[in-house]
Amino acid sequence: MLDALRQPLESGQVVVARAQGLMRMPARFLLVLAANPCPCGRHGSRGGGCECRPSSVRRYRARLSGPLLDRVDLRVTVEPVTRAELTNPGVHGESTKAVAARVRAARERAAARYAGTPWQTNSEVPGHELRTRWPGSPGALGRAEEDMERGLLTARGLDRVLRVAWTLADLAGHDRPTADDVDGALELRTGVRRGAALTGGRP
Template sequence: WNAAPDFADVMGQPLARRAMVLAAAGGHNVLLIGAPGTGKSMLAKRLPGILPPLTREEAVETTKIYSIAGQLPKGRGLISARPFRSPHHSASAAALAGGGATFRPGECSLADCGVLFLDELPEFSRDSLEVLRQPLEDGQITVSRAAGSATYPSRFQLVAAMNPCKCGYYGHPTRPCTCSPSAVRQYRSRVSGPLLDRIDLCVEMDPVAFDELHTSTPAESSADLRKQVLAARAVQARRYAAPGYEGVHCNAQLTAGQVRRVCRMTPAAERLLRASYDTLGLSARAHDRILRVARTVADLAGKQLLDEEALLEALQYRAQEKVETF
């Protein structure tokens, strides 16, 4: 339970850093795509450090889960830091979901109220990835075995990372990719549509340039970024305290009906969204995802209405298209 490492250590990657701030501010799930060494794991490990502190209820819930799993150090009080779990891609569906002979919470529940980081996402088995659908949808997971069934809370933020292809260098500016086009397609198709549908933010990361590594301008620290996140979360807490938003604590949790109420746009922004919807052939689900992210962009900027700027930024992070096309 060490303190999370600092964002000040991350050189370059302005778009990915911004995506992490949006993720923290709106509770969104993130997918990072990039060659080895572009900083995907570095960014994921720093997300808990800019999330709001655990509430008393969350701390009690998290502590209970770790106690049931037998992972609470002796003589330890309530857990005060948000969990960060990073299971290896060889982890079985049971390791993620929980269960076993003595019913224990799995990785999805150990990440409750924190971050679940899945590195090399396409390398996880299809069964393991299917396990994620229920917790991402319902915030809990039910494990059924011959001995009975148990339901554990599993409200985590998903951060997933993947290479653009099997060898890792598709589209790399200086290193050649050794995969055939069909191998690239096959690799990317291992991540299913239903899982991508639960991911609001997707970022393609380029290798960090030499000059970015040797810049004298310090990057923003986790403490600075956390202030922005807390301000945006305070706006959402006030908004969702109103009747009709039971169980909603952040923008990522809005239902389709609530999105219409909360995401009011300027006329120019509405025109932009209409044009994008037709040109890009967006699904209804993608349309709502874009609005939820745009709402978070506007909350960070302290704006009531979604303007063109908020929508343009949200349109950059569309996951389906980035994984399926190249």
């Protein structure tokens, strides 16, 4: 059933075909998936204790197919919260107000860039348009292209990495994506660290 989401995730439409005709309905949505790393939920965690067989872990993870995951832009591993993090009153993240202001400024940058086009946000722009009309900085796609050559990234994946890289650039106030922005997008897609990505002073 989850794989039925592939087509609307790609096109932003649900297409129903019957003998009498074909109907297209708008279906642009934000999909959030959550899963444990294994059936017991402790595989690879800091506390350990996983007793799942490797075959059980593989079978569990296979419930999310490769084609569906290829359409997921951000994959974030969340570690269990520690006792110290729960009880330490000095541990605080950014305020909602600060984050909202940064996101609002980023969306305004994107809207200004796409003024006069059918699009308003990075997620709406076709990959071909981003590559040709709004390219990144020289050499910015280096690691992404290497991943494609090694079979680690599909053409669809490259387009999605580029959209996320533009969002990171907008959040950072860059005129166009840098190598760090693209590496950050790759890290968010794969969970694999890419040098200085996401750590180089970006707000």
